[in-house]
Amino acid sequence: MKRFSNQYWIYGVLTILVVFFMNACQKVNYRETTTDEVNITGYLENNKDQFSLFIDILYRSKSAGFLGAYGTYTLFAPTNDAVNEWIKSNGKSSITDFSENELLDIVKYHVVRDTVGTTRFTDGKIKSPTLFGEYLYTDVANQTFRVNRTASITKSNIQTGNGVVHVINKMLTPPALSLAEIIDSDSRYSIFAQALKETGFYDTLYFKRGNVVPVEKRFQTVIVESDSVLKAQGINDYTAFKQKYSHLNNPKNPKDSLWLYMAYHIVNDGKFLEDIIQSMTLYTLAPKEIISTKFENSKVLLNEDVFNGVLEPGAELNRSRSDVLASNGVLHESKQSFRIKVRAQVPVYFDIASSPELVSALGGSYRNKRVSLIANGLPIANSFTFYPLNVSTIGTNSYGVSLIGDKRPYANGDFLDLTLSTTSPNRPHSFEIKTPFLVKGRYKVWVCYVQNGNGADLQVTFNPGKPDEQILPNLVMVNQTLNGGSGVSTTVLRDDPNSDNLLLAQGYKRYYATVGDYNPNGITQGLRPKDGDGTLNVGRLAGTINVETTDRHTLRFYAISEPRWQSNGVWLDMIHFIPADDPEQYYPRFHHYPGELFYRPQ
The missing domain is CATH 2.30.180.10 (FAS1 domain)
Incomplete structure (x- = not known):
């Protein structure tokens, strides 16, 4: 029986060897594509x-x-x-x-x-x-x-x-004309075309295939103003245009207002309408000058901004005469004239929980409410961002005005509740938000928080990841009260009329109205007895920033310590951007009634 088994074993081995050598003689076919479909x-x-x-x-x-x-x-x-x-x-x-x-x-x-x-x-x-x-x-x-x-x-x-x-159903052909040639060949743009030539920007916008140009100048975007738009301002020809806008009478001088006017209508990179809508900001050839953009009621609007609480109407793009493709970019036409906006620096008092991005993300205004952002796995709006992106969601707990007397006071009755961590995979490590419009210049940045003994310590960065990134030097330690952080005692805060200056010297300030502050509407500030000195509402000077471009910018808050208790976090109320050379860093102060401001006692 054993010998019978060995015979079959030998036959099996021989069969395998025969098959192996037969296959070895055949041509091996390798797949030359990653799919059986034709290319x-x-x-x-x-x-x-x-x-x-x-x-x-x-x-x-x-x-x-x-x-x-x-x-x-x-x-x-x-x-x-x-x-x-x-x-x-x-x-x-x-x-x-x-x-x-x-x-x-x-x-x-x-x-x-x-x-x-x-x-x-x-x-x-x-x-x-x-x-x-x-x-x-x-x-x-x-x-x-x-x-x-x-x-x-x-x-x-x-x-x-x-x-x-x-x-x-038609062949595609590359555009024959450059932006300069398209504008120059259209009689509707005769004044604008002449201004391009007089300022030297015609050469900037002229392109012939085969020419070697820097990569950053290969594609451009021009927003042109037609003769009819300029004539609506009483400008009937180029001479009148130059007379109105060329204050040095030298349009080729980059300091001349006509040169700046034309530079403000040109953007590096080819931007179609969809790109303009998504970008929100266009950086122009006018140094440090931007065009803000928005999409509203099917209209693409330029420079329609709310600045210092006032709506500034903008210019609408003529969509039927925009997205004109040139060999070196895209042309758009504006229905109204627009120019560089000259603005003076003003203080900006930013109520974080009422930011446009947060209101949009939540689907409505959250005045008089606590807005809690807790790590549960869902991202929110692009400009109102947690990092990592996959660990944020929104929950809200009502804090009605009638309850403020029994709760801690917050400006306008709302605040932002964050739980940040340095290491936890289930909690965001940092938080980023868009600022309101800031006019270029230097600002002191005051982070106004409500003390939480269990919150994480924060480092603040302005425009993270950009060429003008600035790391602010002072930590924001939200577990500290006003007296505990500044070293100014409660007695001094309550009784010494010089206490504001003492606080400022240590990089702190009151931002919430206290007893005795003046309100023009006759509202009397009332706090719980333990809050009578305002020590739980802390304004901390994070540092001074240099804003190079008038625009909305970015602040990022990094957690640099773990929360002192798992479920407690950072209670942010406001951010104040006050011109660095403004001597008034204390007032106005704020109140839980929306819009009510308090000033120095009269």
């Missing part, structure tokens, strides 16, 4: 009835190979009818009338080195440039996707082994 060139060749002319272009330009090889591409594939129309529009009779380089350029303009499905289309440029080095623009008209406002996509999102194909 882009293969797809076109399988549909020659639609694409034979474009296939011919591919082979004559020697570009069929890379569209048939491994990679990630998006091809906007023109049909035979589209190619025939393009041939005739160029005064040619066949593809053979074009040079190899001309055909190669046209192919490159139809290919994006990325897989871009229609779900990634917006009313603006495709985020990746074409192989030609310029951007395509997409929008929707009559429920149909268009490319460069000329070609309609008739069949979309065709998946191939190396990318995506969109079928289009």
Whole structure:
């Protein structure tokens, strides 16, 4: 029985060896793509009835190979009818009338080195440039996707082994004119065009393919004002325009107001309407000057801001005459004139819990409420951000005005409750928020908090990650009371008329109104007996910042210690941005009744 088993074992081994050597003699076929689907060139060749002319272009330009090889591409594939129309529009009779380089350029303009499905289309440029080095623009008209406002996509999102194909009914051609040439050739812009030439910006906006230009100047955006817009201001020609705006009578001088006016209408980088809406801020060629943007009731508005509590009407972009594609960027037209806004520095008193981003994230105003942000795993609005992003959510607990007498006092009756950690994976490590508009200049930054003995210590950074990033020197230790942090005793705070100066010398101040402060509406400040000296409402000087550009900026609060108790955090009430050379750093002071301010006793 044992011998019988050994025989079968020997036969089995011999069979395996025979099969092995037979396979070794056969050719090994390696997969050359990552999918069994045909690649882009293969797809076109399988549909020659639609694409034979474009296939011919591919082979004559020697570009069929890379569209048939491994990679990630998006091809906007023109049909035979589209190619025939393009041939005739160029005064040619066949593809053979074009040079190899001309055909190669046209192919490159139809290919994006990325897989871009229609779900990634917006009313603006495709985020990746074409192989030609310029951007395509997409929008929707009559429920149909268009490319460069000329070609309609008739069949979309065709998946191939190396990318995506969109079928289009017209050839795409790179824009022939630069921004300078488009403006100069339009009689509606004669005054603006002449101003471009007189200030030297015509050369900035002129581009000829083949010219070598710095990367940051390859694409530009211009917001042009038509003759009719300028004539509405009584400016009928360039002479009148220069007379009104050129205070040095030297438009080529960067200090001349006409030079600055024109520079303020030009932005580095090609910005389509969608980009403008999303950016919220456009940095212009006028040094340190920005254009604010907003989208409201289907209107794209420039410089419509609320500054110092007053709405400043802005200028609306003419959408039907915007998103004009040039060889070096994008042109937009404004319905109204706009210019650099000259503003003086003013104190800005920022009630954090009523910030626009927080109100938007919560879906409404939260006056007279405690707004708690607790780590539970959901992100909130972009400009009102926790870090890490995946550990924040919102909960609210009502703190009605009638309850304030039984609770700690907060300005306008609301505050922001944060639980920050330095190490916990379940709690945010830092918190970032957009400031209100700050006019360029130097400001003292006062972080106003309500003392919480169990809260984390904070480090504050202005514009983190940007060239003008500034780390403020003073820590905000929210477990400290006004007297405990400053070293000024409760008795001195209550009885010494010089106590404000003593506090200021230590980098502290009262910000919440106390008994005896003056209110023009006759409201008497009343606090709980233990809060009569205002020691629980602490204004801490985090440091002085240099604001280089009039804009909304960013503050980030980093936890540099663990909360002293697991469930207790940081209770932020306000942030005061007060010009550094302003001697008045104490008043006005604030109250739980919204909008009520208190001043020095009369």
